[in-house]
Amino acid sequence: MRQRPAGPHATYDPAMAATPRRDTRGIVDASGLMSRVRFRRHLPAEPLRPYLEHYWLIDWDLPEPYATHVVPHPSVNVVFQRHADREPFGEVAGIGLELFSQKLEGRGRVCGVQFRPGGFRPFAPGRPVAEWTGRRLPLEEVFTDAKSLVGALDAGASDTDALDAAVETVLAPDDEHARVAALDAFLLRLGPRPDPQADLAMALVDRIRGDRTIRRVSAFARAEGLSVRALQRLFAAYVGVGPKWIILRYRIHEALERAESQQAGQTGQAVDWAALAADLGYADQAHLVRDFTATVGVPPTAYARR
16 A cells, blocks of 8 residues: 555645635535624634644524535534523534534524544544434434533532533633633643554545546545555544545536526526536536435526525
C-alpha cells in the first residue's frame, strides 16, 4: 500500500481554513432558511481544526412554524438544541442517509459541531463510525465518561448532572463567541486521540470532494494503492458510509447548489442540466434527475423553478 504521511497536519492545511465555509451546499431552499433564522459558522480552536469543518450556530424567533430540509453531508455532528416545547438537550447525529427535516417554531437555538468526514473517530475511538450512521443518540450513549464533558464539577454529581451542565454551558450564553468558546472547551476535554487511519480517511474524502474526475470506487482505490475491500473497511470504521455513497452525495450537493443559484437569480441563464450531468460524471441527464429526485424529493428543474 502507498504510504501516506502521518498526523492530522498531513491532511490539514491551515491556510485553507482561515475562514469557515460560506457555501450553502446541502441546504434545501437556502434563501428561505436564511431569511428566517440567524445562521453563522465559526472556526474551532486551532488544535481542533484538523478534525472539524466548523461550528454552526442558528437562532430563530418565528411568528409561524417553518420546516427546514437538509441533504446531509458525510459528516458526524454533535448538536446542542433548545426548542420552545422541550428541555435543552445534546446529541450525536451520525451521517444521515435520507433528507433531514426539522420544524422550527417559536424561539430556539442550535449550536452544532460538524466534523470532517473521518474526523469524529479520534473523539470516540471505541467503536466504528458506521455504528452511528442514520442514528441520533444522546451524548451519554457515545461519550461514556460524562463528567469529562464539563469543567470543575462536584465529584458527587451524577452523569445526568454532568450532561445537563455541559448542554447548558454551550447553549446559555447570548454572546455567540462565548458559545464557540464553550464548544472548544467541550471538545478539548474529550481529547482527540491521534490516529493515522483517521488522517488517511480524511485525506481520501478530501480528494473525492475536490476532484470531480473521481467517479469509480475501483479506480480510486487502485490510484490510492488500496484494494476496494480495504477502502470500504476504512470508510466504515472512520467515515461511516462507503466511498460510492460519498461520490454520489457530493454530486447531489453540487447540483442542489446550482439549482439554488438559479432560483435566487444569481446566474443569468438556466442551468444546463445535461452539461452538469456530464461534469459530475453521470452517464446522462436522466441519471442525475433520478438521484436528485430521490434525494431532494422533486426533480432539479422543478426545484429551480419553485
